[in-house]
Amino acid sequence: MTDVHTTNALRLLQVADDFRAGLSGEFSAVHGISVNEFLLLLHLERSAANRLPRVDLARRMHVSASTITRMAAPMEKIGLIDREVDKRDARLVFVVATHAGRAKLSEALSTFSKRAGYLFGDRCEDEEMDQFASMLRRLMAGTGDTLA
Template sequence: MFVINPALKTLMNLSKVQAVISRRFDRLNIHGIGFNDFMILYLLQQSTDAKMRRIDLAEQIGLTASGITRMLLPMEKIGLVAREANERDARVSYVVLTSAGKQLFEDAEKTASTLANEIIPALKPKAIKPLTELLTSLGGNIT
């Protein structure tokens, strides 16, 4: 039997867990969005004035600039987010959370919280802290 690098095996397991989580969060489809859409709405809802530069949003979610643009197009078409140009710099554009996007986020958050509690049952903060610290060290810095 081939022995694999423990760090590589850990990352393979992390990838599997991510796939399982994504599959479980498919239940957000009842709101017409996926898990990544939910994350975008969350980040915008948390930001100042409910808007972010596209490049900052891409960085926060872990995507490229073109990747975030592809994700935002359907959300723009259904009115969850809107584009806003920067008056001073034409190269910069903002993503703005619309009132419809805010309402959908509030509705979907209840579903997402229920799913999260099913995936990670109520644990004592001491038990979840090492996992949170590991994910943060790997770049999981969504607050």
């Protein structure tokens, strides 16, 4: 715990939790979606063909396949996403964002950016932000598919 690595890992978790907690409130109040629903839409948007099989979403989001099934159902019902069955492999059910889904993502992303601005804004120099970005990019090295 006096170890720098340990300290940094603890701080990393704490800062991320704080940020996520703040987001969570504003997202549900302003956009009517959860942080995880936002991240689901974002993963779609940043994927190769703007669509992903459910199992891929699960891996990227660190949740189980059943969670994706259950998150997708209401999002489909309110028209944020749609389903596409693969013609080659009928097991694959792609999730694809609808126009409404992309619009929702766009709104939510602007809230996200605003809060990111609050987080870093007046505390950090531009140069520091670049170093921070480079650091985080390296930490994501093991993680195959990333959002940023």
